Amino acid sequence: MVYHEEVFRRKSELGGSIEVICGSMFSGKTEELIRRLNRARIAKLKVEIFSPKADTRYDEEAIVSHNASKITSTPVDSASAILLLASDAHVIGVDEAQFFDDELPEVCTILANRGVRVIVAGLDMDFKGRPFGSMPTIMAIAESVTKLQAVCVRCGNPAQYSYRLVHDNSKILLGEKESYEPRCRACYNTVAG
Numbered sequence: 001m002v003y004h005e006e007v008f009r010r011k012s013e014l015g016g017s018i019e020v021i022c023g024s025m026f027s028g029k030t031e032e033l034i035r036r037l038n039r040a041r042i043a044k045l046k047v048e049i050f051s052p053k054a055d056t057r058y059d060e061e062a063i064v065s066h067n068a069s070k071i072t073s074t075p076v077d078s079a080s081a082i083l084l085l086a087s088d089a090h091v092i093g094v095d096e097a098q099f100f101d102d103e104l105p106e107v108c109t110i111l112a113n114r115g116v117r118v119i120v121a122g123l124d125m126d127f128k129g130r131p132f133g134s135m136p137t138i139m140a141i142a143e144s145v146t147k148l149q150a151v152c153v154r155c156g157n158p159a160q161y162s163y164r165l166v167h168d169n170s171k172i173l174l175g176e177k178e179s180y181e182p183r184c185r186a187c188y189n190t191v192a193g
Helices: 002-014 029-042 080-085 104-113 135-141
Strands: 017-023 047-052 062-064 070-072 074-076 091-094 117-123 144-148 161-164 180-183
Touching: 017 029, 017 104, 017 135, 029 047, 029 070, 029 091, 029 117, 029 144, 047 080, 074 080, 080 104, 091 104, 104 117, 104 135, 117 135
Parallel strands: 017 117, 017 144, 047 074, 047 091, 091 117
Antiparallel strands: 062 070, 161 180
């Protein structure tokens, strides 16, 4: 137990950090988040994971990647709830960050200033190719940003866009392969769809 306290003391002295994992749908964001959180657990750090309560596509109490990797999470209604529930964590994971309210960047900053390593995963762009939610702000304040790419289902090139297959103009439409597909810039901009 002394070792864990020493690790946390050193991390607190050095300061926390904010890491962002972003990209289009099907790019492996959640898989990478789970990988990093599992490595923190191997290091015997206390890890807490949070997800938006509204996103229950796979599991109500876990984040699940498209390849079925899974890790238990706490669904919350707001970003401020993370501060209340993560008081003694060394590492905080946040999945589907684009669905959180505008308080998430401030919550991440408070946690990082407390010496916590905050790892945030989410879509950087919506289906219209525009910045999504508070992700641009979090990316701006982060120490590191990892932008992942999927594979374009049309041509096989790297894909950075989430193309919506269904006709629905609402900003948020939870869905999977029946509703979205990854596309490169050229195929995303193809009118024929």
